[in-house]
Each structure stands twice: as C-alpha cells, then as structure tokens.
Amino acid sequence: MSAATGIWGLVPAAGTGTRMKAALPKQYLPLLGRPVILHTLERLCGYARLQGVLVGISRDDVHWEKMRPVIFPRLMGTSEGGATRAATVLNALIVLAKTAREDDWVLVHDAVRPCIRHSDLDKLIDAVSADGEGGLLAMPLTDTVKRADAEGRVIETVPRQNLWRALTPQMFRLGSLRDALKRALADGVEVTDEAAAMERVGARPKVIEGRADNIKITLPADLVLAELYLKQQGPAP
Ligand SMILES: Nc1ccn([C@@H]2O[C@H](COP(=O)(O)OP(=O)(O)OP(=O)(O)O)[C@@H](O)[C@H]2O)c(=O)n1
Numbered sequence: 001m002s003a004a005t006g007i008w009g010l011v012p013a014a015g016t017g018t019r020m021k022a023a024l025p026k027q028y029l030p031l032l033g034r035p036v037i038l039h040t041l042e043r044l045c046g047y048a049r050l051q052g053v054l055v056g057i058s059r060d061d062v063h064w065e066k067m068r069p070v071i072f073p074r075l076m077g078t079s080e081g082g083a084t085r086a087a088t089v090l091n092a093l094i095v096l097a098k099t100a101r102e103d104d105w106v107l108v109h110d111a112v113r114p115c116i117r118h119s120d121l122d123k124l125i126d127a128v129s130a131d132g133e134g135g136l137l138a139m140p141l142t143d144t145v146k147r148a149d150a151e152g153r154v155i156e157t158v159p160r161q162n163l164w165r166a167l168t169p170q171m172f173r174l175g176s177l178r179d180a181l182k183r184a185l186a187d188g189v190e191v192t193d194e195a196a197a198m199e200r201v202g203a204r205p206k207v208i209e210g211r212a213d214n215i216k217i218t219l220p221a222d223l224v225l226a227e228l229y230l231k232q233q234g235p236a237p
C-alpha cells in the first residue's frame with residue numbers, strides 16, 4: 001500500500017431493527033447507559049489509522065441530531081441511508097468519493113457491532129493492504145450446520161469445512177466497491193455484505209479470523225451479551 005493510500009471508515013446505521021422488536025432502531029438502544037452507535041463510533045473514531053468516518057443514517061432518523069456525537073475526532077458527518085444495507089453503503093461511498101481517492105481503502109463496519117477492538121482493525125488492515133484483493137473479518141464455523149425446510153425438518157447436514165461467518169469491518173478499495181455495489185443493485189441482486197458484491201465481479205476477498213466478541217446486535221439477547229463483552233473489555237478499545 002503506497003504511503004498516500006488513505007483508509008476510511010464507513011458505518012451503515014440506517015436500519016430499522018425489525019428483528020429486535022424495540023421502540024426505536026436498535027443502533028440507538030441503550031447499552032451501558034449510551035446508545036449502541038456511540039460505542040461503535042467511539043471505537044472507530046478513536047482509531048488513529050482511519051482518516052475519517054462517515055455514517056449512513058435514514059432520512060427519517062430523528063435520533064442522530066439529539067445525540068450529536070460532536071466529541072469524536074475523525075467523524076466526518078452523515079450520508080443518506082437507503083432501503084437496504086447495500087444501498088446505504090453505496091450512497092455513503094458516493095459521498096466519500098468526493099473527499100477520498102478511488103484506490104483508497106474503505107472499512108465498512110455495522111453500527112450495531114460495538115465491541116470491535118483496535119487489535120482486530122490492525123489485523124484486518126495489515127492483512128488486506130498487503131494482499132490487495134480486499135477482505136473481511138470472519139469466524140470459522142464450529143457447530144454442525146443443518147439446512148431445514150419450512151416445517152423445521154432437517155433436509156441435510158451441510159459440511160462445515162472451510163465455512164466462515166462473515167463479520168465486519170469488510171475492507172475494499174473505494175472505487176471497486178462502489179462499482180460492484182452499483183452493479184449488484186442494477187442487477188436486482190440484494191447482497192447482505194460488501195464481500196458478496198465484490199465476489200460477483202470476480203474478487204476473492206480474504207477472510208481474516210476475528211474475535212468472537214465482535215457480535216452484531218440483532219436480537220434482544222445480543223444486547224445482554226454486548227454489555228458483558230464491553231464490561232469484560234474495560235476501557236481499552
Ligand atoms: N437499509 C439499511 C439496513 C441496515 N443498515 C445497517 O446495516 C447494519 C446491519 O444490518 P441489520 O443488523 O440487518 O440491521 P437492521 O436492518 O436494522 O435489522 P433488521 O434486519 O432486524 O431490521 C446495521 O448497522 C443497520 O443499521 C443500513 O444502514 N441500512
């Protein structure tokens with residue numbers, strides 16, 4: 001990676017959190033007394049290797065302004081979210097491209113993964129910037145995997161060798177990722193992560209084993225787990 005290559009953070013935070021079934025979007029639910037997203041932004045904005053962090057929020061978002069996380073260094077502001085995570089990320093990349101360069105790296109990290117550690121960010125950046133094809137934090141599957149039908153009856157046991165759970169951040173070059181997401185959306189293909197969009201155009205992203213505590217807050221029980229992890233981690237990001 002040339003010395004001039006920039007590294008940017010992009011945080012999709014425009015979801016509604018339907019699976020959480022809460023009164024407000026889950027990225028704004030309280031976690032140790034602060035909104036989930038503030039924990040995530042504190043981690044990312046406090047990470048010196050990022051030049052800036054852009055957050056994609058819904059145009060209907062009424063919580064961001066109330067929160068005004070003005071204290072964070074590197075926080076660039078917000079871009080308009082879309083109907084899907086992919087659309088939110090694409091819109092943010094288009095905004096980021098006004099400041100960053102086409103071959104700069106972008107780390108896309110879910111707003112609802114507040115337990116991300118700086119050591120995992122280092123691991124991802126060091127591995128991917130040396131490799132060039134892009135990559136993502138992930139965890140190898142350790143349970144047996146079943147595919148079931150609509151009635152909950154097992155159809156098959158899926159061989160789990162070489163199966164990984166994708167986490168975030170996912171790290172790709174700005175221009176390539178923007179174009180790949182544009183292509184997926186134009187083809188009507190809903191990709192649930194950035195790597196899937198890149199794979200569609202022939203990339204072979206690298207999986208980098210991440211920490212088990214980098215959980216995505218999706219269901220109520222995840223909030224309890226995130227609280228335990230943050231308490232266990234202590235102040236060290
Ligand atoms: N249109 C969307 C949908 C999701 N996200 C973001 O993508 C991340 C991961 O998505 P997910 O966990 O699915 O969040 P939600 O879509 O809010 O959850 P649900 O699927 O339960 O509605 C979250 O930070 C979420 O805010 C986004 O920026 N724009």
Ligand SMILES: C[C@](O)(CO)[C@H](O)COP(=O)(O)O
Nearest residue numbers: 085110166167168192193216
């Ligand atoms: C990007 C991601 O967190 C990787 O596992 C996941 O795909 C997000 O999925 P969601 O349904 O938008 O939570």
